[in-house]
Amino acid sequence: MCSAVIDKVEHGATWNLFGKAIITAVEHGIHELIEECINQYPGIVWYEINGFYLFSLAVKHRQEKVYNLLYQMSGHKAYVVADKQNGENSLHYAGKLAPPHRLNTVTGAALQMQRELQWFKEVEKLVKHSHKEAVNTEHNTPRMVFTLEHKELLKEGQEWMKSTSSSATVVAALFVTMAFAAIFTAPGGNSDAGKPLFLRDPVFILFVISDAVALFSSSTSVLVFLSVLSSRFAEEDFLYALPKRLTLGLMSLFIAIAATMIAFGAALSLVIGNEVHSITAPVILLAAIPVTLFLLLQYPLLVELFRSTYGSGIFYKQNDLLLH
Incomplete structure (x- = not known):
């Protein structure tokens, strides 16, 4: 043309x-x-x-x-x-x-x-x-x-970061509490010697590992979101520091939720076993709903965070054609 x-x-x-x-x-x-x-x-x-x-x-x-x-x-x-x-x-x-x-x-x-x-x-x-x-x-x-x-946009960014981090901190703190309490109340109870009855059961090992992962991940999430809340919220912080922290916090929270649901499924399997098989399987499958919901609801934000913070960026050479 x-x-x-x-x-x-x-x-x-x-x-x-x-x-x-x-x-x-x-x-x-x-x-x-x-x-x-x-x-x-x-x-x-x-x-x-x-x-x-x-x-x-x-x-x-x-x-x-x-x-x-x-x-x-x-x-x-x-x-x-x-x-x-x-x-x-x-x-x-x-x-x-x-x-x-x-x-x-x-x-x-x-x-x-x-x-x-x-x-x-x-x-x-x-x-x-x-x-x-x-x-x-x-x-x-x-x-x-x-x-x-960008004075007004900076204020809006501060409020958005604070509200997101505050809500996530509360949720992560709840998972810390649940994971910490669960490890001391072993499913199936303990023997007279104080050892869990299902100590050598592979499913119990899965419960312990998943509960530990949930505890560590949720604790990490709480600490990361607290660091966001205590940030100075300077202009430059919005370039890398705050988005990286928000990404880490959300990913840690997702891992905590997933690990908690796995621990729940393992505990249910140990307690009920094969006696009520018709109930165990559906309930364990239902445990995947919170994980799926969190992923679906937060997926657009996580993708945006990864692309803008860890991606190649929006500025690059689009092709090899030399124009002038």
């Missing part, structure tokens, strides 16, 4: 036609169209509209797939640092709050804050050192702009 326009339309018209198309494509994240147009008409990266060039507009609209085209271009740093509007450079744009429809692509205020920090850090890597401390017409550096623009 782009090559056909170049062949049939004169230079000035091509410039305007491509420019307007690219602006629309950037705003909607249609990176394939932009890639083709840059490949056919490299100069279009310098098309200016309202003081914005292509990649600074991608930063403003938080379109990472468009921004990633930078990594397919030689001298890609120049395209980020070249423009200024009202004394602002691309890092100022990265410091401003993302449009609501782009911000809401991430779950929860804390992860939204993390995504905003990732954008700021990414652009910060490419700009000149002088641009990091450059002030706009309001005498604000990019970092100051970020702090001012």
